[in-house]
Amino acid sequence: MRTTAPTLTKPAPSVSPTPEQAGAVRGEEVVRLQGIRKSFGTNEVLHGVDLTVHQGEHVVIFGPSGSGKSTLLRTINLLEEPSEGSVQVLGVEYGPVVPRKQRGNPVELRRRVGMVFQQFNLFPHLTALHNVSLALRAAKGMRRAEAEERAAQSLRQVGLLRFAARYPGELSGGQQQRVAIARALSLDPRVMLFDEPTSALDAELVGEVLAVMREVAESGMTMVIVTHELGFAREIGDFNVFMDEGVIAESGPRGFFDNCTNPRTRQFMAAVL
């Protein structure tokens, strides 16, 4: 794993590094957000945010409720269309900065970006196995038998193979979230987005989900994690972002939790930790 600290591009550099340079220094850029603004009606919730995520990096985003962290995460796979700004994933532009027909296809984008939701969002009418295999058939065009076998392997990865025939309603919250992680992982995404993956769980179920996420991180997966679990964030975060009122108030590499200087950040951490 890389040791160099990733950087937050505040005013973005005008020239992006060549692949060789990038590979040598900090890994390929997987996600690059520039000047992201998002309004719901007249209410602007993101006021111009820049964030770059490199290959293999684990970016942690935290901050108070309503600070825009989930919205920011959701712009990466275009579940929220930014009102302004550039969304680049693996070098393809998806944001509204260019005319619509020159933008990448959101469906293609999402096939390379996995997402895990706070409320799991498993399909309740399908078994655990078919939750995963439906995604594989739809996104990868796999045939049924192949998709089911690959889905079973994914469930095994999260330790739930023996629950393959269960419906989501027959699983605990922690198990459901692990199935959701398996569903996203099975597509071999280049980056995984986690939107408060443990916030809806009973305290005793948080550990099993964090354990699976830790394994995903150790496998070298690029991850962007919105979380309130600051202990986990401190452990896993290669790059840490504190958001407040629609902007990045402060960010920094490992050690951020001890070195942050912004009074708002310190105030938040004091309240949470």
Added chain:
Amino acid sequence: MLASYDWGLIWTHRGEFLDGLATALEVSAVAIVISVFVGLLLALARMSRPPLSWAAAVYINVFRGVPALVSVIWVYFGWSLLLGINFSVFQAGVIALVLLYGAFISEIYRAALEAIPRGQREAGLAVGMQPIRVFVQVVLPQATKIAIPNIGSMFIGMVKDTSTFTVIGLLEVVRVTQNLNSTTFQPFVLYTAAAGLYVVVAFALDFLFRAIERTLATPPSGSLARAAHRRRQQRVDAVVKRVEAISGAR
């Protein structure tokens, strides 16, 4: 004249009654299937942008207000006069029902579709499914499950509404009853028999739709679903065993 009730008439004319019932059920069965499709399309139109949503809203409110009797007279006599289209009484009955019940079922579907959490659609999109596929494979099955009991009620209502199709001469239960009455003069006996038939149909359809509901439940329960469910479980188990064998060998 002191009339005596001749209940034996019902048994004597059981063949006519049952033919009338069969006709009523055939018209309704064809109409409910088409109405579900029409209702779904209307619901989607109603949930889309103006002006399409306005057009759908107007249609729905008009046809929820029109009685079946008027609807079938429009279709059978009106369209024939205005447009020169001549339907058979069977076709006219089906169309009249679809016009009305498409409107009712669209509101049932709209409520069901709106009851599906936004996260379901988002999860489908997030795994790279095309939006249309998300609708067909994720949202629609869940919404249909919610809509089924109400669609069952609509079916029962439809069978009753076929009674008005006596005006176009469809040989359904009421028409049969009227014909028998004109020769036997036993209205109380004959119409009580007719009512009894409608009630039996209501019970039978209620039973049928409960069975469908149980079949669609997760996990499915009820005898209808058990076989299909068992097959699915076996299939999953087979996949699990295969993968366990592979990973065990590694």
